[in-house]
Amino acid sequence: MSARPPLTKELTVGLLIVSDTAAADHATDRAIDTLTAVIAEANAAIHGNTYEWLIEERRIIPDDKDKIQEKIKDWCDTKGLSLVVTTGGTGFAKRDVTPEAVSELLDKTASGLVHGMLAASLKITPFAIMSRPVAGVRGETVIITLPGSPKGAKENLESIIKLLPHACIQAAGGDSRVLHSGGIKKLEKEAGVIPLEGHDHHSHLYESGGLASDDAIGMSSGCGHHHHAPTPRTQQSGEAGGELRSNDLTGNVAQRHRSSPYPMISVKEAHKLIAQNIPAVGTSSAPEIIKRSVDAGLVGYILAEEVRARESVPAFRASIVDGYAVVHTDGVGIYPVVGVSHASPGEIKPLEAGQIARITTGAPLPPGATAVVMVEDTRISKTTEDGTEELEIEILASGLTELENVREVGSDMKTGDLLLGKGAEITAVGGEVGLLASVGIREVLVYRKPIVGVLSTGDEIVQHDRVEDLSIGEVRDSNRPTLLAAITARGYEAVDLGIAKDQPGTLEETLKASFSKVDVIITTGGVSMGEKDLLKPTIERTFAGTIHFGRVAMKPGKPTTFATIPFKNKISKPIFSLPGNPASATVTFHLFVLPALRQFSGFIGDDVYLPKALVTTDQDLVLDPRPEYHRAAVRIDRSSGNLVAKSTGGQRSSRIGSLEAANALLCLPGLGEVGDKRTRVPRGDKVEALIIGDLKVLDG
Ligand code: AMP
Ligand code: MG
DSSP states (O other): OOOOOOOOSOEEEEEEEEOHHHHHOGGGOOHHHHHHHHHHHHHHHTTTSSOOEEEEEEEEEOSOHHHHHHHHHIIIIISOOSEEEEESOOSSSTTOOHHHHHHTTOSEEOHHHHHHHHHHHHHHOGGGGGOOOOEEEETTEEEEEEOSSHHHHHHHHHHHTTTHHHHHHHHTTOOHHHHHTTHHHHHHHHHTOOOOTTOOTTTTTTTOTTTTSHHHHHHHHTSSOOOOOOOOSSOOOOOOTTSOOSOOTTSOGGGSOSSOOSOOBOHHHHHHHHHHTSOOTTSTTOOOEEEEESSGGGTTOBBSSOEEOSSOBSSSOEESSSEEEEOTTSOSEEEEEEEEEOSSOSOOOOOOTTOEEEEOTTOBOOTTOOEEEEGGGEEEEEEOTTSOSEEEEEEOOOSOOTTTTEEOTTSSBOTTOEEEOTTOBOOTTSHHHHHHHHTTOOEEEEEOOOEEEEEEEOTTEEOTTOSSOOOTTOEEOOHHHHHHHHHHHTTOEEEEEEEEOSSHHHHHHHHHHHHTTOSEEEEESOOSSSTTOOHHHIIIIISOOEEEESOBSOBSOTTOEEEEEEOSTTOEEEEEEEOSSHHHHHHHIIIIIHHHHHHHTTOOGGGGSOOEEEEEESSOEEOOSSOEEEEEEEEEOTTTOOEEEEEOSOOOTTOGGGGTTOOEEEEEOOTTTSSSOOSEEOTTOEEEEEEOSOOEEOOO
8 A cells, every 4th residue: 555645734725805894894894703713613623634724814805806806816826825715795786896806817717616605505595696606726726705794605615615625735736646546435535525315426526526415505504414524535654552642842833743643442442441541449549538427518429338327217216196105005995194205305204004195206105105096096085174285085096006106216227237338329319318317427438529620722712701802713711611510510629720822831831730639630622633732742742641542433522532641659640631612522521521530439330421311303313424422402201201302403513502401412323333324313213312411301
């Protein structure tokens, strides 16, 4: 096998916003943000590939033909960008001149791209017919013109962005023999697009591209369909044992890996590697055992000892009804009331045969009494003159047995009885706390719960509650509040480690300072393929940590990384580096981190994982090549008792909204995994769901 050379470097992009309004007031522009997000999303979807979009130019200019041409010439002829994207000026208004300005500059037109964009837009609105896009090549640069509305521009760009690398690489002089070796199927796979069924692969090499496929439509409507990520084109390198796989940060960017050197492992293998590297009960690296007092704070702990009753319950002979304590052999008749026993501590007058005493539920039996007659089986016979006190009572019940209506000492629990076994979970229901409390257990040995540190990374990330508006490129930190909330709500102590910039020193210092404070570290961001993605190099090269895995075959969450970093005398700190995309971070937290925290706190076997259940889907679910964790709300259908799943909508990994009101992750198999030729799970079928939140009842 001859290894093919990497196909290209970064694909540079220029965004040219053509708009009189936005040019007059830059603050009104939304196109730059929108398109930047589309491109970032495309990059996020191509982790591990041999190309990456890099936005080099962003400009806002008025609807002026000369200005448009001047800028485009500069970007194509002088700067040699791979792709120029314009927005605006494609309508029928007098000032709309972008297509005219661009057409004059093109060496080659690309009617296929125009057709693709229009086809995608027409699926959304018939008004797309009012757009006049042009596309083509100037020199080595591909140029496309998008409509001015951010929504339209987004939909158009999304519909073709997966195909554009191919066009840009060719325009830049890529060897088309190399590019096309392997045929169109391979190209489609690499671009992450799936053609229409029955599509002729051989006769329409260039027209195909899957533009009219379900996939492209799914992308442009952004409503829960699939984004097939491209797969790397070249062989992976550097899996030689002992070598560090991460990028050497002292080298320059041109030397970094262009495909992930970490093998892609399955979720199951990832779970196994985590389980092997987190303290576990019954192993040499068992979780620490601590003493905890029996109170509300005990919930969520696992007992590290067997607990036996210190006392008997009840500790005295107690009545289980309101009535009269008697000597059971006395029988029917009228008896004097010689005393009263309430459920309160204190001396109680003994009873002799022929006497009775009034008694309430839970109160101790007077010495000498052997049974209790219910108040319903008695009649008042004589009271004091003022009528306030009972003097004599007629007992109507006959044939009383010894200890009738009495809880004997230790009848619930005897001193020394097993109360809770080792490994018992103290639940939020309260039953276990109650049991321990009932026999006076004040402290128990439990496994210590881990303290979890949460760190966000990224130069673009700002505090979520910062008052000022965002400037271009800034992103509010949603991962840290999300994870801190989830960790705390699950009963673990969370430590906020803040935001680390994408600079080796900052990340290193923050991590170092956290080792002594926390047991487990969660970071988000910086595990992709960008040169600013520092997590893996820092773990391996600065802290001599071991990366147990750096890529998992799943969606979302492919770049999820798990490592351990050696710390003082053999303790090692587990570190979960989750992808930055909010949905990915949250899904991988529930799938990987939470089980690790549970194992650390003493759960064993399958109990470390969140529960799974079969649920019925209420819509068709399209399968992705990778196993997918599809966010859904699972409800209990009250009449049938079935669990019904409703997708939360758009599933792209950057969409944190896909987790709002979600309480389950539908575990969809990867395309290749299912034995049959299914490409979707039809509505009404059952799928496995990981239950991550409380179940609710179906409305209506
Ligand atoms: P990264 O994994 O660093 O390449 O980040 C992937 C995407 O997730 C980028 O669009 C980031 O801006 C975004 N992202 C990273 N960290 C956060 C965060 N803490 N909150 C919200 N978005 C984030
Ligand atoms: Mg980042």
